[in-house]
Amino acid sequence: MILELRLSNLRNGESGIITSVGVGRGRWQHRRARQGWRFGKRLEDMGLTPGTEVTVVNSAPLNGPLEIRVRGSRLAIGRGMAERIFVEVKR
Amino acid sequence: MTKNRFTIALAGNANVGKSVIFNQLTGLHQHIGNWPGKTVEKAEGTLHFKGYSVDIIDLPGIYSLSTFSLEELISREYIAVEKPDLVINVVDASLFERNLFFTLQLLELETPMIMALNQMDVAKRKGIKIDHEELEKRFGILVIPTVAVSGSGIYELLEKAIEVIEKGGKRPFQVKYGEEVEERIEALSEIVKKAHYPYPARWTAIKLLEKDEQVEREIHRINPEILSATEKFAREIEDIHGYACSSVITSERYDVSRRIAREVREITPPIKPPMSERIHALTTHKICGYPIMAVSMLSIFYLIFTFGDFTSGLLGDTLFRLKPVFEDVFGTGVVGKLAWGGIMEGIIGGVTVALPYILPFYFILYFLEDSGYLSRIAFLMDSIMHKIGLHGKAFIPVMLGFGCNVPGCLGCRIMETTRERLLAAFVVTLVPCSATTVIILGLVGAFVSIQWALALYLINLLIIFLLGRLAFKALPGEPTALIMEMHDYRAPHLKTVLKQTWFRLVEFITMAFPLIIVGSLVIKTIEILNLLEPLADIISPVTVTWLGLPAIAGIALIFGVLRKELTLIMLATLFEPTNLAHAMTPVQMIVFTLVAMLYIPCVATIAALVKEFGWKKALFIAVFEILLALLLGGIAFRLLSI
Numbered sequence: 001m002i003l004e005l006r007l008s009n010l011r012n013g014e015s016g017i018i019t020s021v022g023v024g025r026g027r028w029q030h031r032r033a034r035q036g037w038r039f040g041k042r043l044e045d046m047g048l049t050p051g052t053e054v055t056v057v058n059s060a061p062l063n064g065p066l067e068i069r070v071r072g073s074r075l076a077i078g079r080g081m082a083e084r085i086f087v088e089v090k091r
Numbered sequence: 092m093t094k095n096r097f098t099i100a101l102a103g104n105a106n107v108g109k110s111v112i113f114n115q116l117t118g119l120h121q122h123i124g125n126w127p128g129k130t131v132e133k134a135e136g137t138l139h140f141k142g143y144s145v146d147i148i149d150l151p152g153i154y155s156l157s158t159f160s161l162e163e164l165i166s167r168e169y170i171a172v173e174k175p176d177l178v179i180n181v182v183d184a185s186l187f188e189r190n191l192f193f194t195l196q197l198l199e200l201e202t203p204m205i206m207a208l209n210q211m212d213v214a215k216r217k218g219i220k221i222d223h224e225e226l227e228k229r230f231g232i233l234v235i236p237t238v239a240v241s242g243s244g245i246y247e248l249l250e251k252a253i254e255v256i257e258k259g260g261k262r263p264f265q266v267k268y269g270e271e272v273e274e275r276i277e278a279l280s281e282i283v284k285k286a287h288y289p290y291p292a293r294w295t296a297i298k299l300l301e302k303d304e305q306v307e308r309e310i311h312r313i314n315p316e317i318l319s320a321t322e323k324f325a326r327e328i329e330d331i332h333g334y335a336c337s338s339v340i341t342s343e344r345y346d347v348s349r350r351i352a353r354e355v356r357e358i359t360p361p362i363k364p365p366m367s368e369r370i371h372a373l374t375t376h377k378i379c380g381y382p383i384m385a386v387s388m389l390s391i392f393y394l395i396f397t398f399g400d401f402t403s404g405l406l407g408d409t410l411f412r413l414k415p416v417f418e419d420v421f422g423t424g425v426v427g428k429l430a431w432g433g434i435m436e437g438i439i440g441g442v443t444v445a446l447p448y449i450l451p452f453y454f455i456l457y458f459l460e461d462s463g464y465l466s467r468i469a470f471l472m473d474s475i476m477h478k479i480g481l482h483g484k485a486f487i488p489v490m491l492g493f494g495c496n497v498p499g500c501l502g503c504r505i506m507e508t509t510r511e512r513l514l515a516a517f518v519v520t521l522v523p524c525s526a527t528t529v530i531i532l533g534l535v536g537a538f539v540s541i542q543w544a545l546a547l548y549l550i551n552l553l554i555i556f557l558l559g560r561l562a563f564k565a566l567p568g569e570p571t572a573l574i575m576e577m578h579d580y581r582a583p584h585l586k587t588v589l590k591q592t593w594f595r596l597v598e599f600i601t602m603a604f605p606l607i608i609v610g611s612l613v614i615k616t617i618e619i620l621n622l623l624e625p626l627a628d629i630i631s632p633v634t635v636t637w638l639g640l641p642a643i644a645g646i647a648l649i650f651g652v653l654r655k656e657l658t659l660i661m662l663a664t665l666f667e668p669t670n671l672a673h674a675m676t677p678v679q680m681i682v683f684t685l686v687a688m689l690y691i692p693c694v695a696t697i698a699a700l701v702k703e704f705g706w707k708k709a710l711f712i713a714v715f716e717i718l719l720a721l722l723l724g725g726i727a728f729r730l731l732s733i
Contacts, residue, residue: 020334041301041337045155046574047189049342050334061377064474065483065573071188071345074579076470078482078572 003089007054008066008082014089015055018048022084039084047071048085097256098146098173102166102197103181104190105152106463106578108209110134111239112181113149114587116249123594131161132504134594140249148175154189154576156196158304160508170200171290176256178204179248184214184221184236185579187356191348198230198263201291205233205255207248212238213579218359225355231264240584265293266351268343271331275324276300282320286313300325301337367580374467375577384471387464388490395451396494396525402447410439428619429612437611440654441604441695449599452491452498453592459487460505461583466575473573479556480563482573485515492522496692499524500699501599510566513704517712518559520692520700523551526655527688533659535684539677547681551688554723603698610653610694623649633721638686639728640679651687653694658687678731682724690720 010016021040047070048054057074058067065076103109114121117136126133134149150169151162158164170178180197182190197204208223223234233251237244255261267273279296288295288310298306299321310317325336332339374380414431421427459465465487473483481489484505492499499519506512523531528548536544617623627634627645634645643665651658662683666674675683691713692700700709 021338040335041157041341042159042574044338044341045157045159045192046576047192047345049345050338051342052345058372058375058377060375060470060473062474065470067375067470067577071349073186073189074577075574076466076473076483076577077574078473081572081574 001091003091004086005089006083007056007068007077007085007087008079010056010087010089012056012058015053016087016089018050018052018054019086019088020050021048022086039081043077043081043085046075047073054085054087095142096144096146097177097253098148098175099177099179099252099256100148100150100170100175101179101181102150102170102193103152104154104183104186104193104576106576107152107181107183107186107190108239108584109152109181110149110591111584111587112179112207112209112237112245112248113147114584114590115239115242115245117147119590121590121594123598126165129161129165131165138249140253143253145249145253154193156193156200157301162507164305167200167290170197170202171294174202176203177252178202179252180204180206181209182206183210184208185210185217185219187214187219187221188345188348188352191352192345194230195266195344195347198232198266199291199294199297201262201265201294203255203261204263205235205248205252206230207239207244208234208236209239211236211244212241213581216361216365218361220357220359222355222357226351229264229351229355230266231261266347268340268347272300272328272339272343275328279317279321279324282317283310286310286317288313297340300328301340365579370580371467371577374464375470380467380471384468388468391455392490392494395448395455395491398451399448399494403443406447407439407443410435410442425619429615432618433612433615434608436615437608437653438604440611441600441607446596446600448495449498449501450592450596452495452502453595454588456487456498456502456505457588457591458583461581461588463578463580465505466577469573469575470577479518479559481515481518481559482511484573484575485511485518488515488519489522492519492524494525496520496522496524496696497603497699500692500696500703501595504703513708514559514562514566516700516703517562518555520696520712520716521551521555521558521689523548523688524655526693527551529656530659530687531684534662534671534680538672538675539680543677543681547684547688550685554689558719599699599702602702603695606698606701607653607694614650614653637721637725637728638682639732640683641675644675644679644683648683648687648690651693652691655687655693658683678728681731682728685727686720686724688720689723690717692716 004019005016007016021043052070055069056066057069059065063079065078066082068075068077101109101113113134113136117138120138121134121136123132123134125131131151136147136149138145138147148169150166153160153163153166156163156167169175178197180194182194194206206226208221214221223236227234233255235244235248235251237248239245268276276293276296279299280292283295283299284292290306295306295310299310299317302325307318328336328339374383413435417431417435418427421430465484468486469483471483472486476483476485476489485503487505488499488502491502496519499522500516503512503515503519506515531544531547535547617626623646626649627642630645631642634640634648635642644662646665647658647661650661663671697709697713700712
């Protein structure tokens with residue numbers, strides 16, 4: 001079964017394909033969309049683009065950040081950010 | 092070509108060995124400063140080669156050329172507007188795909204460039220083989236394999252760089268995107284070409300489609316019609332792909348990187364996981380990671396402060412022995428007093444407080460950063476630091492602040508955005524440093540009770556917690572959550588770490604010492620002119636009426652600006668021969684300590700703040716903290732006197 005989940009909901013060791021990064025089709029002048037743009041842009045610049053495979057390797061306790069592998073490199077990403085990334089997972 | 096002075100810029104991701112290459116190239120001819128008007132560090136160096144003088148600029152380590160951080164903006168502005176003769180793109184061969192993503196963006200800036208394919212040794216250990224000649228053909232640029240830490244390939248890199256410049260630096264190829272995107276980029280560049288924008292037309296077109304804030308703003312000023320054309324193209328792309336145009340461009344760029352990476356690279360993964368992987372797993376483990384971190388942090392703390400105390404004492408003793416010499420030269424009159432008490436004691440203060448702690452601190456900071464452990468600590472501490480509005484990376488500066496606020500403030504530059512840096516530095520200045528701890532223990536702990544001393548310490552921590560959150564909410568700009576690369580562990584390149592330490596130290600001295608000496612001179616002058624007591628009277632409405640302290644305590648507080656532990660020393664001297672216990676009531680002692688704890692960062696800390704953030708912000712923090720200390724002191728006095 002294929003599920004669409006937030007990246008933060010993946011178990012350690014699980015992989016998924018990114019479907020979207022929490023940024024809508026931003027309106028041009030709208031300020032919130034702007035912030036969303038920056039947020040999404042940063043993640044995408046780090047390689048988290050739609051269609052990319054991402055693996056959760058480890059997570060820090062107390063709702064700490066996740067350690068993920070994406071495009072051959074290892075990133076630490078805050079949980080708040082991970083909650084806004086949606087992935088498709090086979091379970 | 093008659094020109095014999097060139098500029099070469101080093102550009103690349105963070106942690107690819109850029110600063111090692113920079114240090115290998117420039118040796119001891121370096122200058123560390125800030126980019127004009129910015130709080131981002133600029134490292135420059137000069138070298139002489141085959142009759143040319145070459146200026147090397149080490150651009151900040153970044154992942155993209157968008158507008159996420161000041162570093163990115165500075166880098167792209169520098170390359171496009173200042174136009175260095177050549178850009179050397181330093182690439183980590185072991186993390187090829189991510190690095191190429193940045194290379195593609197550099198290519199779009201249409202600057203003459205060559206590539207240093209670095210960390211070839213690490214790549215080899217990971218079983219990665221890269222056909223660099225094939226890569227040269229793809230991009231139309233020279234690719235030189237290097238191992239910066241051993242110096243291999245560096246000479247060739249420089250030789251080729253000069254050759255390329257001599258030949259006039261040909262432009263690299265442009266890498267094509269998918270057809271439907273490419274068509275629109277080309278159409279848009281045609282329109283942009285007429286706008287006379289300092290950046291290349293194709294680059295501008297791509298940035299517009301990415302909805303780059305700065306480019307949009309500037310293009311809007313030149314010709315708003317270009318933006319409506321952009322919007323039309325962006326919508327078309329969005330309709331084809333089904334998601335935001337900026338995401339499409341980034342995805343495409345990564346797809347191209349991946350495609351090229353696959354074509355020129357061969358991977359045969361090693362069977363045994365390397366040692367660095369096992370250390371990584373251990374140091375980020377949710378149980379084992381914390382004790383390991385606690386032990387390393389405590390040893391670092393211990394190391395810095397034993398080294399600091401020892402050297403500080405040694406330096407202080409040695410310098411104070413010069414006093415008779417000074418008195419011989421300048422006499423014991425006003426001039427002599429100013430020369431010794433003003434200038435020399437200022438220098439001694441600077442030398443004994445700043446140097447012995449800052450030197451080992453910088454060394455350890457760069458060591459931790461370079462080895463990769465810093466990012467693991469940030470990973471482990473992120474959720475806790477979030478409670479005070481910071482994120483994991485701020486743990487190190489805040490922790491060091493408990494020893495001395497100065498290195499704490501300087502360490503805030505490891506944060507990514509200016510907002511984060513300022514927030515972290517603000518929190519650091521509130522942290523009780525070792526001198527503050529001396530006041531708390533030496534006054535309240537010794538004369539009131541140890542419980543009260545502890546209570547004051549806790550109150551201080553509570554204030555940090557509350558103000559940290561408040562500042563986090565109040566400061567303009569967007570909060571940025573943690574996102575960072577955790578590169579593989581590696582042995583730091585000692586020579587680079589030592590040089591980084593040395594040049595930062597020199598930079599700090601040139602910045603802070605004049606300020607420390609001036610501060611010391613001013614206070615000494617006031618003392619010599621017998622103005623201390625009139626001054627104490629002037630501020631007595633605050634010290635006596637509002638805070639309920641003896642008037643003379645105001646003098647001690649003024650001296651504390653130089654070094655906080657001076658407040659305690661001054662208090663003891665001023666009340667001589669009476670015992671402190673009789674001169675001040677317990678309530679006065681508690682209020683005094685509370686004020687001394689918070690009231691102002693010492694002059695060296697202010698100097699560090701000025702250096703990192705400029706005068707305005709430094710003064711704002713100082714004034715804010717004085718007001719806060721007075722407010723809380725007054726409230727405490729009234730509460731405790733009930």
